[in-house]
Amino acid sequence: MSNVIDQYRIAHEPYYRAVADEIELYEAAYSVRMPMMLKGPTGCGKTRFVEHMAWKLGKPLITVACNEDMTASDLVGRFLLDAQGTRWQDGPLAIAARHGAICYLDEIVEARQDTTVVIHPLTDNRRVLPLEKKGELVHAHPDFQIVISYNPGYQSLMKDLKQSTKQRFGGLDFNYPEHAIEVEIVAHETGVASGIAEKLVSIAERARNLKGHGLDEGISTRMLIYAGSLIARGVDAHAACRVALVRPITDDPDMRDALDAAVTTFF
Numbered sequence: 001m002s003n004v005i006d007q008y009r010i011a012h013e014p015y016y017r018a019v020a021d022e023i024e025l026y027e028a029a030y031s032v033r034m035p036m037m038l039k040g041p042t043g044c045g046k047t048r049f050v051e052h053m054a055w056k057l058g059k060p061l062i063t064v065a066c067n068e069d070m071t072a073s074d075l076v077g078r079f080l081l082d083a084q085g086t087r088w089q090d091g092p093l094a095i096a097a098r099h100g101a102i103c104y105l106d107e108i109v110e111a112r113q114d115t116t117v118v119i120h121p122l123t124d125n126r127r128v129l130p131l132e133k134k135g136e137l138v139h140a141h142p143d144f145q146i147v148i149s150y151n152p153g154y155q156s157l158m159k160d161l162k163q164s165t166k167q168r169f170g171g172l173d174f175n176y177p178e179h180a181i182e183v184e185i186v187a188h189e190t191g192v193a194s195g196i197a198e199k200l201v202s203i204a205e206r207a208r209n210l211k212g213h214g215l216d217e218g219i220s221t222r223m224l225i226y227a228g229s230l231i232a233r234g235v236d237a238h239a240a241c242r243v244a245l246v247r248p249i250t251d252d253p254d255m256r257d258a259l260d261a262a263v264t265t266f267f
C-alpha cells in the first residue's frame, strides 16, 4: 500500500523564489491544516509554489486537473470490474486523505458544483470523506491538506465557487513577480543572461498594460520562460518572442503589431 503514495513524493527541491511572505503564511496554514486557495492568473507560479511547499513539508503531492466532465467518482473512487470480479479503486482525493498527502485541485472552478461539494466534509473540522458507494467513511490522515487554485477574473456568473466552498479556505494571492524577481526567475529557469531576462520581462510588462485594452490576459512568467529557453537554444530573440510571447496570446493583427513593436524596442 505504501508504494501507492511513494510515487507522489517529491525527491528534489523544486526551485521557488519567494515573492513575499507566502512561504511562512503557507507553513502556518499547513500547521493548522487550513485548506488553502491559491489565486492568480495563469503561469504566475501557483503550481510551482505548491510543489515547493510539499517538498519543504516533506509531504506527497497529488495534483488533479479539474474539468467540467469530472464527476465525484473521479475524485473519490469507483468500483472496477476485472477478471477477479469487482474491486474498489480509490480516487486521488481518497488516496490523499488516507495517506496524508497534500491534494492540489487545479482549476477547481472548472468542476461542476455537484462535484466540488465532495470536498466539503474534508474541509471543515470533520475531516472525513464518505465513500458512499463503498459504504466507508475515511477519516483523513493527520497530514492531509487540500489546496485549490483559482483564476480570478475567468469566472462567469454560472461558473464560480459557491460561497459555502470559498469560505472553507484561506486565500493567498499570486501575481506576476515584481521586475527584479521575475528577471531572476527567468534567468534561473532558462539559463539566459540576466540582461536578456530583463528585456523579456520588460516586454511582458508592456503587454500586461494592454490587458483589458485588447488583450484578455498579459504575458505570463511561463511564456517568458518559453521565450528564454528558445533563446538559450540559439534561436534569434525576435523569432523566439514571436513564437513564445506574441503568437499564442492574440490573433488580432493590430495587437500583434503592437507586441512585435515592443519586442523590437527591447531587442
Ligand SMILES: Nc1ncnc2c1ncn2[C@@H]1O[C@H](COP(=O)(O)OP(=O)(O)OP(=O)(O)O)[C@@H](O)[C@H]1O
Binding pocket: 015, 016, 017, 018, 019, 040, 041, 042, 043, 044, 045, 046, 047, 048, 049, 106, 149, 151, 177, 185, 189, 221, 222, 225
Ligand atoms: N516565484 C517563482 N519561483 C520560481 N519559478 C517561478 C515562480 N513564478 C513562476 N515561476 C515559473 O513559471 C512557470 C509557470 O508557473 P506555474 O506553472 O507554477 O504557473 P501557475 O500559476 O500554476 O499557472 P496555471 O494557472 O496556468 O496552472 C513555472 O514552471 C516556473 O518555471
Ligand SMILES: [Mg+2]
Binding pocket: 046, 047, 048, 106, 149
Ligand atoms: Mg498550475
